[in-house]
Amino acid sequence: VRRDAKRPDHPVSVEDWPLETGDGEQLVLSDLINRVLDKGVVISGHVTISIAEIDLIALDLRVLITSIQTAVARSGATGARDD
């Protein structure tokens, strides 16, 4: 099912990301999502990336999300303490 990436509060889906080399805007947005979710300083507190409603995020974030889901399931928690 294809979804509209421009809808606010809409979970990210692979269908939102046509993998076309000519689409610079999509590429930049994909890069932004990757860095906001996967980079930046982690100080402490609860890392509360909610994953239950995310189908998939572009490119190798499929692996990232899958791994976090696995880790959360193993830890028996909905948020991981990261300090």
Add this chain to the structure above:
Amino acid sequence: MPTYLYCVLTREDRGGDVPAAVLGVDDGPVRQLVTHGLEAWVSTVVGAPPVATVETIKQHDRVVSAALATGRTPLPARFGQTWASDAACAASIGERRAELESLLRRVAGLVEMTVCTLLPGSASAASPPVAAADDAAPGRAYLEGLRARTNRERHLRTALEELRQRVSGALGPLARGEVAEIRGSERALALSVSYLVERGGEARFRAAVADVARDVATRLVVAGPRAPYSFAPAPRQPGPAYAARLPERGR
């Protein structure tokens, strides 16, 4: 109610206030939390922690970008960090004050510029290889399909690595730091090379990218200036989620 963190900056007594038009991940106001000689931009989140959607990710980045627009270079926080209160957030910042101050000194006066490109694989690579019903050796066909996919990914990675070397050779001398990343699979591989560039040097950087782009067949896209997401450190002691993720990197 939980306190959500966007970024950390050096404290300035004059100016640098949060613009009123900047809203947080749940459309709430963003405010400054001054602690231990540093300044954090935070908001109060109501109810459940923010869900990662395209819109909330953009909102997080808009706040960080607004901080960058004050003239100071913030340390962006990774999406999704919350504390039970402002006091708890301030305490965590205080515990890492020396490290944060060191990082802020490193990125002061600099912005992040990123060069991106994408190499698509073949359309058939998106689905698993399936042998035809009348195939006399379905197992062999399946394995050959897997091998072909592996070869395609290896070919794409080689091409991107060659491109990365060309980009680095041209742009590295203009920058104070460089981080390269190749991500994806045989379906498509993306190359992102991020640089720490002095404020005011963005036009020169873009011109240098244009020079490289004339000599390569792949389209190069420039993003920035941004806050230095790529130059913030990884967790020193990864928690279970990140510990599980780390071995997956570089695939």
